[in-house]
Amino acid sequence: VCRYTYSNTLDGGTMKKFLSFALVMCMIVSLGIFPVSSIELQSVVWVDDDFEPSTPGWGVTHFADITSALSMTSDYGTVHIANGEYSGSQASRPVTIIGENTHNVVIGGSSYVFDISNNPYFSISGCTIQGGTIHNVYGLYDNEDGQIVIRDCIISNSQAPDSGIHIEVDGEDVDVEVADCKIHSNYGNGITLMYAGSCSGFVNIVNNEIYGNDSGIVIESGYDVDADDVSIDVEIKGNSVHGNDLYGISVEHISGDMIHLNIHSNSISDNGGTGVHVIFSDVIFGPIFLGQSNFLTHFSTSFIEDNTILRNGNHGIDFAHDTYNFWFWWVVVVSDNGLEDEIDFFSPHIVFTRNHIHDSNNSGINITSSYTDDVPDEFFLGNDVELNVGLLDDMYTFYHITKNFVLYSGNDGISLTDSDSWLIANNLVAYTEGCSGNGIKLFDSLCLTMNNTIYDNENNGILFVPGPATSLGQGIVSAPGYYINNIIVGNGGYGLSFDFAATLGVNGDIVSDIHSNNVWGNDAGNYSPPFFDFTGMYGNISRDPLFASPDDPRLTVGSPCVDAGWDEALYVVRDDIEDVLRPQARHIDMGCYELIWNNFSPETFHPLVITQLANANATWTCLMSNLPDDPELMEEIESMLEEVQTHMGNATSISNYIQANGELRQALSIMAEIDAMCECGCMQGP
Numbered sequence: 135v136c137r138y139t140y141s142n143t144l145d146g147g148t149m150k151k152f153l154s155f156a157l158v159m160c161m162i163v164s165l166g167i168f169p170v171s172s173i174e175l176q177s178v179v180w181v182d183d184d185f186e187p188s189t190p191g192w193g194v195t196h197f198a199d200i201t202s203a204l205s206m207t208s209d210y211g212t213v214h215i216a217n218g219e220y221s222g223s224q225a226s227r228p229v230t231i232i233g234e235n236t237h238n239v240v241i242g243g244s245s246y247v248f249d250i251s252n253n254p255y256f257s258i259s260g261c262t263i264q265g266g267t268i269h270n271v272y273g274l275y276d277n278e279d280g281q282i283v284i285r286d287c288i289i290s291n292s293q294a295p296d297s298g299i300h301i302e303v304d305g306e307d308v309d310v311e312v313a314d315c316k317i318h319s320n321y322g323n324g325i326t327l328m329y330a331g332s333c334s335g336f337v338n339i340v341n342n343e344i345y346g347n348d349s350g351i352v353i354e355s356g357y358d359v360d361a362d363d364v365s366i367d368v369e370i371k372g373n374s375v376h377g378n379d380l381y382g383i384s385v386e387h388i389s390g391d392m393i394h395l396n397i398h399s400n401s402i403s404d405n406g407g408t409g410v411h412v413i414f415s416d417v418i419f420g421p422i423f424l425g426q427s428n429f430l431t432h433f434s435t436s437f438i439e440d441n442t443i444l445r446n447g448n449h450g451i452d453f454a455h456d457t458y459n460f461w462f463w464w465v466v467v468v469s470d471n472g473l474e475d476e477i478d479f480f481s482p483h484i485v486f487t488r489n490h491i492h493d494s495n496n497s498g499i500n501i502t503s504s505y506t507d508d509v510p511d512e513f514f515l516g517n518d519v520e521l522n523v524g525l526l527d528d529m530y531t532f533y534h535i536t537k538n539f540v541l542y543s544g545n546d547g548i549s550l551t552d553s554d555s556w557l558i559a560n561n562l563v564a565y566t567e568g569c570s571g572n573g574i575k576l577f578d579s580l581c582l583t584m585n586n587t588i589y590d591n592e593n594n595g596i597l598f599v600p601g602p603a604t605s606l607g608q609g610i611v612s613a614p615g616y617y618i619n620n621i622i623v624g625n626g627g628y629g630l631s632f633d634f635a636a637t638l639g640v641n642g643d644i645v646s647d648i649h650s651n652n653v654w655g656n657d658a659g660n661y662s663p664p665f666f667d668f669t670g671m672y673g674n675i676s677r678d679p680l681f682a683s684p685d686d687p688r689l690t691v692g693s694p695c696v697d698a699g700w701d702e703a704l705y706v707v708r709d710d711i712e713d714v715l716r717p718q719a720r721h722i723d724m725g726c727y728e729l730i731w732n733n734f735s736p737e738t739f740h741p742l743v744i745t746q747l748a749n750a751n752a753t754w755t756c757l758m759s760n761l762p763d764d765p766e767l768m769e770e771i772e773s774m775l776e777e778v779q780t781h782m783g784n785a786t787s788i789s790n791y792i793q794a795n796g797e798l799r800q801a802l803s804i805m806a807e808i809d810a811m812c813e814c815g816c817m818q819g820p
Contacts, residue, residue: 175208183218200241204229210255215239222247222263225256233260236286240264247271252278262288269300270320275333280308289317289324297326298347304330311338319346324378329355334365341372350375350382350405356389367394376403382446384411395436402443409446409494410438414455436484443491449500450491450543453484455552484533491540497549498540498563501556536560537711537726544568547591551577559584560711560726562687566591573625575599581615585699585707587687587725588622595622595629595656616647619699619707621679621687621725622656629653631662648672650700652679652724670815673700679725688727692741694749695724697799720799743791746798750782753805756816771808778804 185198197203201223212230221243233239242265250256250273289298298320317324324347344350356364375382382402402409443450491498540547540563547563563573571592588595622629650673653660661667668674680693699722711726781801785794
């Protein structure tokens with residue numbers, strides 16, 4: 135409403151001029167041409183490139199361009215955008231932008247299509263954002279916390295060597311969610327998130343398709359030289375990341391506090407470089423107090439799991455870290471019974487599991503670390519410890535590579551250059567090619583390598599190579615580690631190959647534990663050096679594993695690997711690569727697959743009984759030929775020999791093959807005791 139006040143102090147001419155000016159000003163205000171303080175900001179506004187001055191609400195709630203609409207939207211208001219083509223804008227006020235249709239609301243233009251720097255809340259959905267001459271969505275957060283949500287958008291064709299989405303955080307707390315978007319054909323990276331120093335945030339990148347960029351997803355944290363307080367939680371889940379020029383996913387945590395990283399359930403394929411590239415460096419931890427039942431929850435720092443990683447131009451997964459700084463100092467673990475255990479060093483839980491990694495141009499999984507000049511003696515954890523439940527109690531000191539399918543790698547299947555302790559278990563590693571071509575290559579790495587199936591690789595099944603840690607002045611020669619319940623067969627080189635010097639520990643004792651493996655049919659030989667052959671000792675055998683087929687390494691009834699593993703492994707390997715509980719029979723199986731006894735009858739055991747009977751007869755013949763001429767010892771084992779004969783007689787006289795198999799196993803168990811007492815060297819299997 136326009137008002138004017140008549141004043142009798144004005145003469146007639148002056149009054150006419152005043153009334154004319156008042157009427158003009160009233161028209162300007164009513165048309166929205168001149169902003170005045172009496173017009174309030176709106177909580178909901180609409181943008182349509184077909185709107186014009188005659189549109190009701192023009193200039194107040196209805197606009198033809200995004201910039202004008204944002205200028206009239208209240209904090210945390212909503213802007214609805216109709217189908218059309220628009221120019222982008224700076225968005226400094228907290229706002230939600232909703233497009234009518236992702237493909238038909240097209241926003242382009244300017245250097246940054248959206249500049250959201252220091253915006254405390256920015257949410258956009260249902261739009262195509264394209265053609266920024268620098269970044270399509272850009273934000274620098276250096277004096278304001280923020281929350282960024284980008285959903286159901288197409289973000290494409292940034293023109294300069296920068297990103298579709300580019301966010302930099304320095305000194306603030308900023309959460310970022312990018313979900314259900316298609317991010318493609320940007321000159322730089324699809325998504326770049328950079329957390330410098332004294333900052334934190336939660337990052338969720340979920341269910342996007344990201345392709346045709348330089349790299350798909352790049353996250354860098356702690357890169358500032360003064361980054362002493364950086365902590366971010368990252369989840370990258372359910373994305374299809376393919377056909378990018380360099381990395382599929384790259385995460386680099388340079389310094390600061392611990393990063394929590396979960397990369398899972400993604401399809402990462404056909405990228406020019408590495409599929410998943412992760413670098414952790416200079417990550418320091420303080421004292422930790424927790425219940426043992428919370429181990430995996432609170433110590434699980436990073437997971438790379440359930441990803442399909444195919445045909446990438448370098449490694450499938452490449453993980454590098456600063457070895458020394460990755461240890462907890464003086465951790466106190468409060469167990470379930472309330473007792474305290476003090477451990478000098480304790481590494482965080484880094485887990486690579488359930489990934490299908492095929493056709494990598496380099497290694498399927500490549501692990502590297504740097505070395506320092508000041509490594510304490512305790513760094514070589516487990517070198518002077520026999521493999522028993524006590525060592526397995528410390529399994530949480532290992533990083534984990536478990537339940538991965540690593541096939542057709544162009545170099546090594548799993549390559550580990552790291553003097554930390556790793557658990558490598560329940561993996562299927564096959565068909566490696568190229569100049570190295572090992573199934574698993576361990577460079578200076580003390581590992582618990584357990585229940586893997588490693589077959590038909592171009593070179594060695596497992597190769598251990600000593601490295602720089604041997605020269606750190608600790609008086610300890612690198613140990614090959616522990617090899618338990620593996621099937622290593624049909625490889626082009628050796629099955630299990632060590633450098634001789636690396637097999638000797640302090641005082642020349644062999645510190646490696648090689649137990650219950652089947653190493654068979656490897657072209658160059660089963661063990662290197664040959665005198666390090668463990669066949670016939672500690673449950674190690676060398677026999678055809680009787681796979682289901684050449685392309686299917688599942689075990690079949692009658693396989694010598696069934697029921698033949700070392701049961702101490704159950705403390706660590708409670709199920710197999712496909713989550714089948716172990717054991718399915720009386721004992722754990724060798725290899726990554728546990729034989730499932732589905733719908734079996736006593737007849738199912740017939741082939742196994744035949745195999746066990748042949749094994750028992752051969753062992754009995756060997757014992758009879760090699761018993762020592764020692765009356766006292768013979769008197770001690772006489773009753774044991776009679777018991778063996780009883781069990782073997784029962785096995786051949788009963789018709790129930792399950793019961794017969796049990797009798798034969800008991801006979802073999804007693805013969806194993808006799809063999810150990812007499813040192814006959816007759817046992818070829820359990």
